[in-house]
Amino acid sequence: xxxxxxxxxxxxxxxxxxxxxxxxxxxxxxxxxxxxxxxxxxxxxxxxxxxxxxxxxxxxxxxxxxxxxxxxxxxxxxxxxxxxxxxxxxxxxxxxxxxxxxxxxxxxxxxxxxxxxxxxxxxxxxxxxxxxxxxxxxxxxxxxxxxxxxxxxxxxxxxxxxxxxxxxxxxxxxxxxxxxxxxxxxxxxxxxxxxxxxxxxxxxxxxxxxxxxxxxxxxxxxxxxxxxxxxxxxxxxxxxxxxxxxxxxxxxxxxxxxxxxxxxxxxxxxxxxxxxxxxxxxxxxxxxxxxxxxxxxxxxxxxxxxxxx
Amino acid sequence: xxxxxxxxxxxxxxxxxxxxxxxxxxxxxxxxxxxxxxxxxxxxxxxxxxxxxxxxxxxxxxxxxxxxxxxxxxxxxxxxxxxxxxxxxxxxxxxxxxxxxxxxxxxxxxxxxxxxxxxxxxxxxxxxxxxxxxxxxxxxxxxxxxxxxxxxxxxxxxxxxxxxxxxxxxxxxxxxxxxxxxxxxxxxxxxxxxxxxxxxxxxxxxxxxxxxxxxxxxxxxxxxxxxxxxxxxxxxxxxxxxxxxxxxxxxx
Ligand SMILES: Nc1ncnc2c1ncn2[C@@H]1O[C@H](COP(=O)(O)OP(=O)(O)O)[C@@H](O)[C@H]1O
Ligand SMILES: [Mg+2]
Numbered sequence: 107x108x109x110x111x112x113x114x115x116x117x118x119x120x121x122x123x124x125x126x127x128x129x130x131x132x133x134x135x136x137x138x139x140x141x142x143x144x145x146x147x148x149x150x151x152x153x154x155x156x157x158x159x160x161x162x163x164x165x166x167x168x169x170x171x172x173x174x175x176x177x178x179x180x181x182x183x184x185x186x187x188x189x190x191x192x193x194x195x196x197x198x199x200x201x202x203x204x205x206x207x208x209x210x211x212x213x214x215x216x217x218x219x220x221x222x223x224x225x226x227x228x229x230x231x232x233x234x235x236x237x238x239x240x241x242x243x244x245x246x247x248x249x250x251x252x253x254x255x256x257x258x259x260x261x262x263x264x265x266x267x268x269x270x271x272x273x274x275x276x277x278x279x280x281x282x283x284x285x286x287x288x289x290x291x292x293x294x295x296x297x298x299x300x301x302x303x304x305x306x307x308x309x310x311x312x313x314x315x316x317x318x319x320x321x322x323x324x325x326x327x328x329x330x331x332x333x334x335x336x337x338x339x340x341x342x343x344x345x346x347x348x349x350x351x352x353x354x355x356x357x358x359x360x361x362x363x364x365x366x367x368x369x370x371x372x373x374x375x376x377x378x379x380x381x382x383x384x385x386x387x388x389x390x391x392x393x394x395x396x397x398x399x400x401x402x403x404x405x406x407x408x409x410x411x412x413x414x415x
Numbered sequence: 416x417x418x419x420x421x422x423x424x425x426x427x428x429x430x431x432x433x434x435x436x437x438x439x440x441x442x443x444x445x446x447x448x449x450x451x452x453x454x455x456x457x458x459x460x461x462x463x464x465x466x467x468x469x470x471x472x473x474x475x476x477x478x479x480x481x482x483x484x485x486x487x488x489x490x491x492x493x494x495x496x497x498x499x500x501x502x503x504x505x506x507x508x509x510x511x512x513x514x515x516x517x518x519x520x521x522x523x524x525x526x527x528x529x530x531x532x533x534x535x536x537x538x539x540x541x542x543x544x545x546x547x548x549x550x551x552x553x554x555x556x557x558x559x560x561x562x563x564x565x566x567x568x569x570x571x572x573x574x575x576x577x578x579x580x581x582x583x584x585x586x587x588x589x590x591x592x593x594x595x596x597x598x599x600x601x602x603x604x605x606x607x608x609x610x611x612x613x614x615x616x617x618x619x620x621x622x623x624x625x626x627x628x629x630x631x632x633x634x635x636x637x638x639x640x641x642x643x644x645x646x647x648x649x650x651x652x653x654x655x656x657x658x659x660x661x662x663x664x665x666x667x
Contacts, residue, residue: 312504
């Protein structure tokens with residue numbers, strides 16, 4: 107392509123960008139672009155607003171004109187009943203939170219250990235490695251509900267004197283069994299995502315294989331998978347409600363008990379709101395934390411990608 | 416060790432290294448003999464893929480050899496019963512891509528090996544690391560993360576990390592190849608000053624001017640063998656073999 111004399115085609119439109127009286131004055135072209143972008147933003151806002159109103163109106167219309175709406179509102183959204191049951195349900199939620207904290211801690215530690223065992227090449231660990239593979243395969247495949255029932259009702263049937271029989275402990279154990287399997291897989295993916303040249307650099311400096319894993323591979327692996335791991339923990343918090351199946355009086359079970367007398371289901375809604383009230387801040391916290399971490403050296407390119415048209 | 420005529424610090428004897436199996440198998444190093452005496456500098460040159468990196472990795476025991484000897488102070492460290500971690504601690508390899516640890520600050524990159532592998536107290540390791548950073552002109556970057564440094568600074572940090580272990584032999588693998596031309600100078604200047612202090616080096620490079628300045632011997636690798644060797648003047652200015660001439664012509 108050759109430009110023969112004169113300004114390139116794009117230049118013919120507006121006045122050349124220039125300085126008048128020292129300060130930068132946007133060229134006509136820049137002003138036109140800014141105006142266009144502003145108009146587009148206004149249009150986007152308008153479309154979003156209209157769409158939201160339309161959808162909300164449709165939902166409200168469908169729900170409130172439903173033949174059973176009056177009774178449903180009574181049964182699910184009774185403010186008086188909500189205030190009444192809040193203390194009991196909140197008390198139940200305290201159990202959920204304790205199960206969540208303990209199960210998370212155990213799942214993180216054991217999951218990381220399993221991942222290290224699976225990726226290690228120490229011959230003595232071979233049987234452990236095989237066990238880890240089998241364990242992960244099985245517990246990732248079996249539905250959590252089934253694990254809960256088998257652990258909750260199967261283990262006590264063995265009548266082992268040292269076995270705890272509390273529904274909360276057994277339920278927590280079942281949740282740990284399932285979640286640890288998933289966490290182990292996530293950590294393994296993290297370990298395998300660390301480039302071999304990092305290990306070469308560590309070994310070259312005189313670190314042993316174990317020291318390289320401990321000080322170079324694992325810290326990077328954990329950073330790589332922090333987001334999916336945090337996602338699993340949020341999900342675990344919510345699934346801690348499944349222990350109610352075994353009879354543990356958690357938030358869900360407490361709500362269920364509260365509904366038995368009058369067939370008013372407001373307690374379930376209260377329990378649901380409480381779970382959401384925990385998980386939403388948790389998710390935001392994780393997001394903020396991972397943003398602050400900055401993923402040193404890993405995602406700087408992606409994070410710096412900026413706004414794209 | 417007694418006077419200068421003693422055994423070289425590093426000797427390679429008939430080193431052979433293959434990659435792949437069966438019909439795919441290729442000898443990347445096919446009988447390499449090489450000596451690096453103390454306070455000497457040997458420069459490896461050769462086309463991309465000629466085995467320079469592999470040779471350096473073999474010396475640092477990051478690759479097992481198929482055959483031959485890697486003698487360090489007369490001990491064959493290629494033997495699998497030798498404590499490889501102890502051997503690596505005596506050597507230092509600087510990589511083309513720096514390979515700094517991205518999760519650690521520059522200072523911690525330098526102190527990791529002294530603290531973890533050699534059990535040095537943190538304060539002592541940090542004092543030495545700061546001295547070394549001063550030496551490479553990065554004292555003000557001690558608390559930065561690697562991705563906050565320019566390429567030249569990262570490579571100088573990597574060299575500093577290699578030097579804190581007081582290696583007997585410094586292995587450098589095309590340490591300027593990943594750098595913008597404007598940043599090559601600062602790294603080469605650092606290496607020149609190390610050289611003038613008598614650091615023993617085995618260096619792979621494409622920088623012929625640098626090779627001329629630092630090398631006691633230049634070795635041209637081709638087809639897994641040493642195709643031509645000699646002083647920088649012999650090999651770079653008056654190459655005897657056609658392959659060497661062709662390689663040098665292409666670089667210009
Ligand atoms: N781990 C490996 N597996 C298979 N082939 C390899 C491996 N490492 C190096 N090679 C091959 O060995 C040859 C020499 O590589 P290298 O030593 O990196 O050359 P140079 O550093 O001179 O460019 C190349 O053909 C390369 O593809
Ligand atoms: Mg190379």
